[in-house]
Amino acid sequence: MQDGILRGNPAVRRRAMAKAITLLESSRPDHREQADGLLTALLPHTGKAFRLGISGVPGVGKSTFIEALGLYLIGQGLKVAVLAIDPSSTVSGGSILGDKTRMEQLSMRLEAYIRPSPSSGTLGGVAEKTREAMLVCEAAGYDVVIVETVGVGQSEIAVHGMTDMFCVLQLPNAGDDLQAIKKGVMELADLVVINKADIDPNAATRAQAQITSSLRLLGMHGNPDHASTGALWQPRVLQISALLGQGVEGFWAAVSSFQDLQTRNGRLAQRREKQSLAWMWERIDFGLKQAFRQHPQVQALLPALQADVAAGRIAASTAARHLLSAQSSSA
Numbered sequence: 001m002q003d004g005i006l007r008g009n010p011a012v013r014r015r016a017m018a019k020a021i022t023l024l025e026s027s028r029p030d031h032r033e034q035a036d037g038l039l040t041a042l043l044p045h046t047g048k049a050f051r052l053g054i055s056g057v058p059g060v061g062k063s064t065f066i067e068a069l070g071l072y073l074i075g076q077g078l079k080v081a082v083l084a085i086d087p088s089s090t091v092s093g094g095s096i097l098g099d100k101t102r103m104e105q106l107s108m109r110l111e112a113y114i115r116p117s118p119s120s121g122t123l124g125g126v127a128e129k130t131r132e133a134m135l136v137c138e139a140a141g142y143d144v145v146i147v148e149t150v151g152v153g154q155s156e157i158a159v160h161g162m163t164d165m166f167c168v169l170q171l172p173n174a175g176d177d178l179q180a181i182k183k184g185v186m187e188l189a190d191l192v193v194i195n196k197a198d199i200d201p202n203a204a205t206r207a208q209a210q211i212t213s214s215l216r217l218l219g220m221h222g223n224p225d226h227a228s229t230g231a232l233w234q235p236r237v238l239q240i241s242a243l244l245g246q247g248v249e250g251f252w253a254a255v256s257s258f259q260d261l262q263t264r265n266g267r268l269a270q271r272r273e274k275q276s277l278a279w280m281w282e283r284i285d286f287g288l289k290q291a292f293r294q295h296p297q298v299q300a301l302l303p304a305l306q307a308d309v310a311a312g313r314i315a316a317s318t319a320a321r322h323l324l325s326a327q328s329s330s331a
């Protein structure tokens with residue numbers, strides 16, 4: 001499988017990638033062991049792709065845009081992988097993002113690899129599998145890995161935490177940007193893209209001005225990644241029409257200048273380092289919590305203590321200390 005990913009012809013590679021990602025997504029312990037071995041073998045071949053996060057509410061035009069962008073990049077001689085984190089799949093098994101008819105033209109190209117969101121598990125688990133799938137794509141020589149998510153909830157933070165650049169797609173109506181600013185998503189954005197500018201160019205221009213000034217305000221006392229000094233990146237706002245394919249080239253020019261700047265000022269490497277360590281700790285926290293919940297002493301004490309905390313008979317912090325010491329005294 002490893003050979004197929006690293007050295008196969010395009011068709012062999014795609015089959016090997018699909019197999020590898022299926023293995024990574026499996027919850028069987030023996031599969032997990034094999035998957036970890038595979039990841040370790042692939043790791044030296046990863047890291048060369050540009051990792052691009054794209055988010056936006058359902059209907060904003062993400063798949064239309066990603067298809068236009070993907071085809072443009074293939075035209076530039078690049079290979080593109082598209083992965084997704086669909087938060088709806090983790091709750092209901094339903095899907096906002098995942099149907100097969102999306103990106104029809106792009107999916108037919110050998111230079112593209114499209115994989116829908118892992119379809120079950122916690123958001124942390126789905127994000128972990130997507131992050132690992134990204135490494136497989138990189139080892140297989142994809143130049144750009146796009147990770148798409150829906151502009152609702154925690155999945156945006158997860159995608160921001162695994163990509164080099166995070167872009168938010170917006171509709172050209174004034175109410176929307178305020179929503180995003182309230183949710184704190186704008187603070188994550190390196191680039192805001194106003195799509196469907198063809199429908200109402202004036203509204204798009206108004207939205208662009210409004211979001212630009214909001215971002216400037218955020219930059220003054222917001223995300224340190226976006227601090228307004230020296231050779232640091234200033235988030236930008238662009239207008240496009242994904243449907244008409246307008247603005248895709250300008251979008252990629254902005255991405256390229258971000259990539260150049262972040263490489264020169266060292267931020268790209270720093271961001272990846274921070275992401276890897278944060279990821280490791282996130283997974284440790286998750287693993288410890290799971291082991292804690294499965295500990296026999298904890299399981300024995302938990303129902304009564306939970307009932308006591310819920311009924312206000314014992315302080316939450318006292319119950320937590322009881323449970324932690326029950327686990328550590330019999331570890």
Ligand code: GDP
Binds near residue numbers: 057059065242
């Ligand atoms: P997603 O849910 O964010 O992936 O959105 P889609 O890409 O499925 O687009 C939703 C609808 O908006 C589709 O009917 C698209 O054809 C339409 N759409 C996408 N981009 C544009 C655009 O730039 N202009 C116009 N007029 N329609 C668009």
